[in-house]
Amino acid sequence: MILPKEVCKILDIRQGDYLTVKLKGTAILLEKEETRCVFCGNEKDLQKKYGEIICSSCLEKLIKAGFESDKK
Numbered sequence: 001m002i003l004p005k006e007v008c009k010i011l012d013i014r015q016g017d018y019l020t021v022k023l024k025g026t027a028i029l030l031e032k033e034e035t036r037c038v039f040c041g042n043e044k045d046l047q048k049k050y051g052e053i054i055c056s057s058c059l060e061k062l063i064k065a066g067f068e069s070d071k072k
């Protein structure tokens with residue numbers, strides 16, 4: 001299956017990304033799966049931080065390294 005380039009660009013879908021397929025009546029819905037840590041690819045203990053999906057261990061490392069920007 002090939003997705004139009006424009007669609008991939010808008011959703012930031014790259015080759016190898018996982019897409020969730022859902023059925024809605026007779027229509028097929030494709031949803032981009034955001035289930036991996038952007039740093040290590042971990043699929044567990046994920047949370048959204050700084051607009052990215054980050055696992056708790058990477059988040060801890062970031063905070064320890066002084067990247068915590070929530071407290072200003």
Ligand SMILES: [Zn+2]
Nearest residue numbers: 037040055058
């Ligand atoms: Zn991680």
